[in-house]
Amino acid sequence: MTxxxxxxxxxxxxxxxxxxxxxxxxxxxxxxxxxxxxxERRFAAEDEATLDLAANAAEVAIKDAGLVAGDIxxxxxxxxxxxxxxxxxxxxxxxxxxxxxxxSYDLGGSGCAGFVQxxxxxxxRIAFSPRNVLVVGVELISRLISWQERxxxxxxxxxxxxxxxxxxxxxxxxxxxxxxxxxxxxDILTLSTGGTRDPFTVETAASGAHQHLTMNGRExxxxxxxxxxxxxxEVLEHVGxxxxxxxxxxPHQANKRIIDAxxxxxxxxxxxxxxxxxxxxxxxxxxxxLALWQARDQGRIVEGDLVVLxxxxxGFHWAAAAIRF
Ligand code: UT7
Numbered sequence: 124m125t126x127x128x129x130x131x132x133x134x135x136x137x138x139x140x141x142x143x144x145x146x147x148x149x150x151x152x153x154x155x156x157x158x159x160x161x162x163e164r165r166f167a168a169e170d171e172a173t174l175d176l177a178a179n180a181a182e183v184a185i186k187d188a189g190l191v192a193g194d195i196x197x198x199x200x201x202x203x204x205x206x207x208x209x210x211x212x213x214x215x216x217x218x219x220x221x222x223x224x225x226x227s228y229d230l231g232g233s234g235c236a237g238f239v240q241x242x243x244x245x246x247x248r249i250a251f252s253p254r255n256v257l258v259v260g261v262e263l264i265s266r267l268i269s270w271q272e273r274x275x276x277x278x279x280x281x282x283x284x285x286x287x288x289x290x291x292x293x294x295x296x297x298x299x300x301x302x303x304x305x306x307x308x309x310d311i312l313t314l315s316t317g318g319t320r321d322p323f324t325v326e327t328a329a330s331g332a333h334q335h336l337t338m339n340g341r342e343x344x345x346x347x348x349x350x351x352x353x354x355x356x357e358v359l360e361h362v363g364x365x366x367x368x369x370x371x372x373x374p375h376q377a378n379k380r381i382i383d384a385x386x387x388x389x390x391x392x393x394x395x396x397x398x399x400x401x402x403x404x405x406x407x408x409x410x411x412x413l414a415l416w417q418a419r420d421q422g423r424i425v426e427g428d429l430v431v432l433x434x435x436x437x438g439f440h441w442a443a444a445a446i447r448f
Contacts (some may be wrong), residue, residue, distance in 0.1 A: 160379020284412025
C-alpha cells in the first residue's frame with residue numbers, strides 16, 4: 124500500500140505574459156490564447172536554476188507531510204532540464220535538503236510524463252523496501268529552448284511540484300499507476316542536438332541547434348488526446364471505478380484544447396478536469412504535481428474523493444495514476 128504523505132509546489136515570481144512574448148517574437152495574445160488557453164507563465168530569475176525550484180517544492184512537500192529531511196529514504200527527480208548535465212539533479216537535491224546518503228536519481232528525458240512515471244517507480248520501490256520517497260517534477264525550460272522560435276517558446280513555463288510517498292494504509296492512497304511508451308514516435312517531439320548522435324560543437328552553438336525543439340504540434344496533439352484518455356480509462360478499470368466516480372481528473376497542462384478534447388472523449392462533466400495552464404503554461408514534468416498541490420490547497424479535493432492524474436510526453440510516453448483521498 125502506498126500513501127501520499129505530503130504535497131508541494133513552487134513557481135518563480137517573474138510573470139511572462141503573452142504580450143511580453145509578442146514583443147520578442149511574431150505572435151499575439153489572441154493567437155496564444157485561442158490555440159493553447161495560455162495567458163501567462165512563470166520564468167525563473169537569473170540566479171535560479173533547476174535545483175532551486177526543486178528544493179523549494181520539496182521543502183513544501185516534506186513540511187506538508189509533517190516530516191523532516193532525515194525521514195526521507197529515497198529521492199527521484201523527473202526532469203528534462205537538469206541542474207547540470209552530469210551528475211543528476213537528485214544528487215544536488217539530496218545534499219541541499221540534507222538527506223544523508225540515501226539513494227537519489229533522476230528520471231530524465233520522458234518530457235512531461237516523467238512525474239507520473241516516477242510515481243510508478245516510487246511505489247515499486249516502497250513495495251520492495253518500505254521507505255519514504257520524495258518524488259519531484261521540475262522544469263526550467265525557459266533557459267534551454269530557443270526564444271526565437273514562436274512555434275514552441277510561447278508554450279512553456281518554469282516550475283516544480285513534489286510529493287512524499289511512503290508505506291501506509293491511510294488516505295490519500297495511490298491505488299494504481301499505468302504507463303506506456305511508443306518509441307516509434309521519438310521524432311514528433313525532440314531536442315536532438317547535444318547527445319552522442321549529434322554532439323554539441325561550436326557550429327551547433329552558432330546555429331542555435333542545441334536549443335531547437337522539433338515538434339510536430341498536430342501529431343503531438345493527436346497522440347496526447349488519445350493516449351491520455353486511454354490511460355485514464357485503463358487505470359479506472361484496474362481500480363474498479365468509472366469516470367462518474369472520479370471527482371477530479373488532473374491532466375498534464377500542455378494546452379487547454381488538449382484538456383477539452385480529453386474531457387470530450389472521456390465524457391467529463393464541466394469542471395471535472397483541473398486547469399491551470401492559463402497561469403503557468405506547460406511546465407513539463409512539474410505540471411501534474413503542481414496542479415495536484417494546487418487542487419488540494421484550493422479545496423477541490425476532499426477526503427474520500429477519487430482523483431486521476433494523467434500525462435503524456437516526448438518519447439512518446441503516457442501514464443495515469445488513481446488516488447483515493
Ligand atoms: O508537452 C508537449 C508539448 N507540446 C504540445 O503540447 C503541443 C501540442 N500541440 C499544440 O498544442 C498545437 O498543435 C499548437 C498550439 C502547437 C499549434 O496549434 P495548431 O492549431 O496545431 O496550429 P498549426 O500548427 O496549424 O499552426 C497554425 C499557424 C501556422 O501558420 P500557417 O502555416 O498557417 O501560416 C504557424 O506558423 O500558426 C502559426 N504559428 C503561430 N502564429 C502566431 C505557430 N506558432 C505561432 C505563434 N504565434 N506563437
